[in-house]
Amino acid sequence: MGSTSVPAPPASSRRGAGAFAAVAIALFAIQVDFFALNLAIPGIARELGVTVTAAQWTLSSYMLAVGCLFIVGGRLGDLLGRRPVLLTGIGLFAAASVGCALAPTLGVLVVARVVQGAGAALVFPVSVSVISNTFPEATRARALGAVFALANVGTALGPFVGGGFTDGPGWRWIFWLLAPLSALALLIAVRYVPDSRDESAPRQVDLPGCLAVVASLAALTLAVERGSAWGWDHPRTLVLYAVAVLAGAAFVRRERTCAHPLVDFRLFRNVSFDLVTVMGSVCNMGYAVTVFLATLQLQQTRGLSALLAGTVFLAPALMVACSGPLGAWLSTRLRATTVMALAGAVAGTGMIGLSLVWAWWLYLPVFTWCALGLGLGWTFSSVATQAVVPPARAGEASGVVLTALVTLGAIALAAAAAAITALTPETGPEAAYDAILRVGGAVIAGASVLVVLVHRRLEARAATGP
Known part of the structure; x- marks a missing residue:
């Protein structure tokens, strides 16, 4: 496409190793979080005095935030700089983990999960681009594979951690584990992650495109997540599908005419x-x-x-x-x-x-x-x-x-x-x-x-x- 990127330091340098460690730890924490909470839903419902169906909002709200912000998070990193967006995402995830651990009610827990999902939506795509821009082409695939290997250890441990903490000290300890892990990733990222961005584009964010894609994906995700509970032919579900289609069409129209689109x-x-x-x-x-x-x-x-x-x-x-x-x-x-x-x-x-x-x-x-x-x-x-x-x-x-x-x-x-x-x-x-x-x-x-x-x-x- 003819674009260039800020040169990255050699992957063999200490900075490259530090960036790798920060990204791997952050993604590890996100994977543990994603796969641990499924087994904790009954425990959350019992402790907070709500139904299991209501407790499912702790999963739905997280998926809602993650699903509708991935595209925005990835492109923000390209435009505004991967380092500041990565640091923001890890910081949000760490702070929200503490909020989840301390949440006194389901409402507070759901809000904290939305913030946590927003942080994860920034971290995941930007982490991939950080590795892609830090490591040279010859070793990029191997570095990405190793990052996903370490992150997927969180996938392996997630159900075990979720089940173990739920049956043991309690589901809140899932988040007490995530908070220091993400804080460690943040400290390493501050020290070692280099900055890079898409030099071919100005530091201008396509706000109408962002709003359209977020509205479309949020409506679609919410309709899919809650459709079985509300009913697939319920007016609420049908309205959400209509919003998803209309906002999606507006997003496509916007991206085709915008000088610097969110998605090319x-x-x-x-x-x-x-x-x-x-x-x-x-x-x-x-x-x-x-x-x-x-x-x-x-x-x-x-x-x-x-x-x-x-x-x-x-x-x-x-x-x-x-x-x-x-x-x-x-x-x-x-x-x-x-x-x-x-x-x-x-x-x-x-x-x-x-x-x-x-x-x-x-x-x-x-x-x-x-x-x-x-x-x-x-x-x-x-x-x-x-x-x-x-x-x-x-x-x-x-x-x-x-x-x-x-x-x-x-x-x-x-x-x-x-x-x-x-x-x-x-x-x-x-x-x-x-x-x-x-x-x-x-x-x-x-x-x-x-x-x-x-x-x-x-x-x-x-x-x-x-």
Whole structure:
């Protein structure tokens, strides 16, 4: 695109190592937070004297803030400087973690979770662009893979931490763990993270575009998150969908005419970027649904405690953690689209296999195999897309990818919940879970085949010429 970026120090320097550590610790804390609180919802409801449905707002509010601010956060880093935006995000996340730990009521907890989600929405895309602009091209994929490996250790520990604290000293200790971790990341970032930005664009933020995309994604996320509780044909749900469509149309119109858009739609002319983003989104949808269904199976069908359910997740989540360096290693040997198709094949067969087993000695290895494919799919999408965009606009690309992953993941969860509600009275819960896993596995496996076919078609067209 002809843009340039502020030169970054060598990745081998102390500054590069410090930036790596700050980003890894911040993302680790965010991943622990995201995957720990699911198992803490019953404990939160009991302590605060609310229903489990009301306590779900601690998850919905967080997803709302994260989902609608990823694009804004990523582009703000490109325009205003990655360092100040990263520091702001980590600071918000740390302060909100303390607020969550001290929250006396559900209302205060929900507000703190919104702030925490806003901080995470700044940290995640900017972290990716910080690594992309700090490390040279030769080692960038390996550095991103290592960052995601360390961050995904939080994925592995999240359910265990959430279940352990909920059954032990209490859910508030989840946030007391996150506060010092994020504070440490902030201190390291202040000392070592260099600044960089998109030098081709003025330091002007497309405020109308920001408002339009936030309104559209917020309305869509809220409708999806609460649609099953309100009713999919409830006027409140339908109004939110209408707002999402109208604001989305306004955003597209604005970005096509704006001199310095929040999202440059030329990004989507890159077919490799499109294929990687679609496949990563499909894998993340499968991951969200599989984790949700496994939690229900382990706690409701098999009667495990929150702690034991979290323990079962350790091996599969460890595979998700390993998917970061595995993706970086594969990226030097295979095309990005090939890696994504491979991930889809592993994930799809794993989900289908998970619906066919019952014995523990089969359930755990199949769950682990499934998690490897799903984790590789959504983790590698963030690594791969950085290879096909200029470093100056790395935050924009990361924000787009993460928005697709999170928003479509929420839609998949809502669809799974609706399917369970519809199928359970006729088939029973276990059969409903298995049916959803089979459909999801078939969709992911089919998407991986489609990626291969489209890529081969494009190669054949390029070989024959116009």
